Amino acid sequence: MTDSLVAQLRSELGDAVVVDDPDILDSHRNDHATFCTAGVPLALVRPSSTSEVQAVLRAASSARVPVVTQGARTGLSGAANAIDGCLLLSTSRLNQILEISAEDQVAVVQPGVVNADLSRAVLDQGLFYPPDPSSWEMSTIGGNIATNAGGLCCVKYGVTSDFVRGLEVVLASGEVVRTGRRSAKGVAGYDLTRLMVGSEGTLGVVTEATLALRPAPEAALTAAATFRSIEDGIAAAFAVMASGLRPSLLEFLDQPTLRAIQDYRDMGLPADAGSMVIAQSDRGPRAAEDVGRIAAICAEHGAVDVAEASDAEESRMLLEARRLVNASLEPLGMTLIDDVAVPRSQLVALLRGVAEIGAKYSVLICCPGHVGDGNMHPTVVFERDDPAAEARALEAFNAVMELGLSLGGTITGEHGIGTLKARMLENELGPVGLELHRRVKAAFDPFNLLNPGKVLL
Structure with a gap:
């Protein structure tokens, strides 16, 4: 049955679209997540149109073969990982910017x-698309939509869902649905667009997105401050937010992170620094006053x-410490990146609790x-090739999520659930909430063919 499915797809779509070379399949089995298993896919399909995506999903639905949609595979939760016997549906060829409208301040793009x-x-x-995840030079709009990605500037501008006006989505059956609208306002019916954003490929395959844009920001300037303690740094960040200022970026580094950065590259960071706050204003002539x-x-x-x-050059230098975080941790061992979010009033409790964990x-x-x-982003660092250290890291990772929940927060702010956090x-x-999620999933995907085992176990 599976061989005939590959043959059918190859006949309909061509050899360039349907790939079953074992080496290519192996290179597409997983995203960037740690500790997430990946299965052996049946084939990789690379459609270049909505009609080709429809053909893939119709054939897969008829054969009851699961489909895992992939973008650039930069995710950190295992959501793009293959499962045994699945079709991998890559959106890499659906890569056109179809329209940019200055009048409507929207862009229409493929995933x-x-x-x-x-x-x-x-x-x-002269326009601006604000969501800017750290992987923005590699990650795709489809992947950003799948995880409701955020980024450094979301403190001022919001996350991906705040900029998705409408979507074209192919359902598991091969049917096409258009959600949302191009206009800035519209409340007709349930908000299927918001439902799709963050669904991690479990409800449908996005083939087109209408995105809201903003006027281009003015020139930005940056300030950076070090503090002796976590409490002082957090208090300063709170005061900035309460002052009426709207920083376009407000980042925090704790003492272990600062030490790792300083060891990796001499940034002149004080040895006794307990925390750092980095802030930016993008208000052009007023940025200097804000800073x-x-x-x-x-x-x-x-x-x-x-x-x-x-x-701008001095601003870039002050931001360098934040941009060096991942590189500075790599020499220290394996990393497992958590993604909890809590009310700002609970940040000190979170940071102190993470240190205790x-x-x-x-x-x-x-x-x-x-x-x-x-x-x-509490990042657990542990020794490579050490099963005992790996086990402790996973326990710590789960404990951090439990801590975040106990403080009124969430287990993921922007990385998604995938397989890494599905059990949580x-x-x-x-x-009751989980059962409602399962019913929604069944309504969109009754045979559980779209990214099964991700998000919902």
């Missing part, structure tokens, strides 16, 4: 468009060192994150 490419294309027309006010607030809250950028399980946990919206989902949703 394989790389985030940074869209950002640069709209900027050429000055931010610096003053940090000084009032005990900053031991405050730096204010006077131009690290001590309990004898692992290093570095905790950088987006302090402006309470989304932190009921802890957040509750049994």
